[in-house]
Amino acid sequence: MSFNEIFPNYPKGWRSLTLGELAKESGGSIQTGPFGSQLHASDYVECGIPSIMPKNISVDGVLKDEIAQIKPEDAERLAKYKVRLGDVVYSRRGDVEKCCLITEKEDGWLCGTGCLRVRISAENLLQQYIHAYLCHPAVRDWVVRHAIGATMPNLNTSILSALPVLIPSTKEMQRIVEIWSTVSKKITLNTQINQTLEQMAQALFKSWFVDFDPVIDNTLEAGNPIPEPLAERATRRQAMWAAGSEKTPARLPAETRQLFPDRFEEDKKLGWVPVGWGGSQMGSEFHVVMGQAPPGSSYNSEGCGLPFFQGRGEFGFRYPNKRLYCSEPKRLAEPGSTLISVRAPVGDVNMAIEKCCIGRGLAALLHKSNCAGYTYYLIGRLYPEFKVFDSEGTVFGSINQKNLKSMPCIAPSKELVRCFEESVSPLDNEILNLSQNNISLAQLRDILLPKLLSGELQLPEAEAAVETALEAEPA
Incomplete structure (x- = not known):
């Protein structure tokens, strides 16, 4: 029985080897997606061949919302980076432990910039099993521990090739x-x-x-x-x-x-709006809490303290995924608050399902009527306005408290907001x-x-x- 670093006491009769060995013996491979020099910002189009980016990777499949697309001729030029049924795609940076399994729907799409592709050339059963195995919490933890970089974890083919696998x-x-x-x-x-x-x-x-x-x-x-x-x-x-x-x-x-006006007025920043709804700002209509990093020594995964979310990396469909806790929180988000990413990519949103601690990558907003639904849907509609800030900042895009609070927004009556809620x-x-x-x-x-x-x-x-x-x- 070969030693397995992740599962030293695995069942008798099971086989232990590395992911690289499994890929090689099956005729598959582990390779990165194209680099920026091969695929420029100008190559992306509104309608074409989808290119899977780190933000599209989910344990339960490829997230199709706002997926980048490239021209068919560019996809053919980069054919070696295409994905096919049964491939597993990882993010190379940031949230490196998440991976998705390619289904028939994504067959022929591109493994995009910032991603890694794992190909096991075998029957689909083994491919599905490998994806399930790679999603195992202990395996994901192994990937995070071996990733390179203290600030932004980075994954490469050598690290993935060395990952212990059980068959x-x-x-x-x-x-x-x-x-x-x-x-x-x-x-x-x-x-x-x-x-x-x-x-x-x-x-x-x-x-x-x-x-x-x-x-x-x-x-x-x-x-x-x-x-x-x-x-x-x-x-x-x-x-x-x-x-x-x-x-x-x-x-x-x-x-x-009767809760709606019966005429319009022109607002200098918002254009034509219902009378009485113009001239306001986010800071006037919403409670705004900017995140702050708590002491690193207070982070834990044992459930001590409050759930701690650092940025959009923890975001799920609507509610964030709990991975870390914090015993010394600095900034809190109340239940129902909309969590918004304030660092690139700026503008992605989730909702706090419970009281939680937020780090520097997030802000929490809640309408002053305490209507969580209205807050969530309004902030979501402002996504294009937030994306402007992706190019702000000296190192990466960001929006600060002053800019966030000064953003213009409509101001319907609290009675109407509650009616919508x-x-x-x-x-x-x-x-x-x-x-x-x-x-x-x-x-x-x-x-x-x-x-x-x-x-x-x-x-x-x-x-x-x-x-x-x-x-x-x-x-």
């Missing part, structure tokens, strides 16, 4: 993959439902606070003038109400419509329930895999635990 029998591998896949598919399904729910809430926010549909309706009904930039939308809404088809949405209740709360509550279910499932997955690999838990016991978890519906 069970085909029968055991099959059942481990089934357990991993069953839980992962449920997590993916919950995430897809959450994305749909969030899109519904975003659509309502856009209608009320971006397109100003209820204000347009009130303005038309009152016979007040419609500003030229809004005239086309006003005409469409008039036609929609006049048509009165089955697809025509129901009008807002009278008590809700009540309207989207059923959607947000379901998102919270499914997200908490995903957290429980991910924890179960992370608990079962180590015990299976160490021989502490037998497959029938693991299968029973998964079945019980899947039968438990979220509250």
Whole structure:
């Protein structure tokens, strides 16, 4: 039995070797994505071949939102960096322990700048098992400990090639993959439902606070003038109400419509806005807390103190992933606060699911009405404005407290903000329930895999635990 640094007491009959040895004997490889000199900023286009970047890497798959794309001819020029079914892609910098498995949907995409590709040329079962193995908490910890760089961890092909790997029998591998896949598919399904729910809430926010549909309706009904930039939308809404088809949405209740003005005014910074909504800034409408690094000696992974988030590296679909805790927090975010990345990439958002400590890479905002949903959807809509700050700063992009608080924003009444909050709360509550279910499932997955690999838990016991978890519906 060969020694395995990560799992010294692995089950009898299992094989231990390095990831580099496994890749070589299978005819695969471990290689970096293209360097910046091979792919310039000007090569990216709005529609083309997707290029997987570090921000697109997730344990549960490739994140498609805002994925970079390149021209087909550039993809062919860089064909050696294409990914195919069963490949595993890592980030070379920053959040280096996360990796994603390439599915049929991503076959032929590019392993982008800042990434590493692991290719095991074997049947898909082994590829799926290797991805599950690489997502094991102890394996991820090994990657972090061996990464180079104190400030920004860096990964290279030599480090990944030396990573110890365990290979069970085909029968055991099959059942481990089934357990991993069953839980992962449920997590993916919950995430897809959450994305749909969030899109519904975003659509309502856009209608009320971006397109100003209820204000347009009130303005038309009152016979007040419609500003030229809004005239086309006003005409469409008039036609929609006049048509009165089955697809025509129901009008807002009278008590809700009364919360919206019936005329517009021009704001120097925001343009045409509902009367009374202009002339405000983020610092006037929101509680703003800028993160601060606590003492390094207070960091821990044992759960001592409050959850600690340093930057967007911990961000999940809506809520951040807990990895570190802090026993001496300096700056706190209250539950429901929107967490925004204030260092490049500036503008990415998540929501605090509980009171937590935030580091220098984040700020926490909460509308002064304490409406978490309104805060989250408004900050998310300001993403283009935040991206301007990616080029600010001497070393990397950032936004400071002064610039954040001075950003112009609309100022609807607190009564209207609370009305919006009540309207989207059923959607947000379901998102919270499914997200908490995903957290429980991910924890179960992370608990079962180590015990299976160490021989502490037998497959029938693991299968029973998964079945019980899947039968438990979220509250």
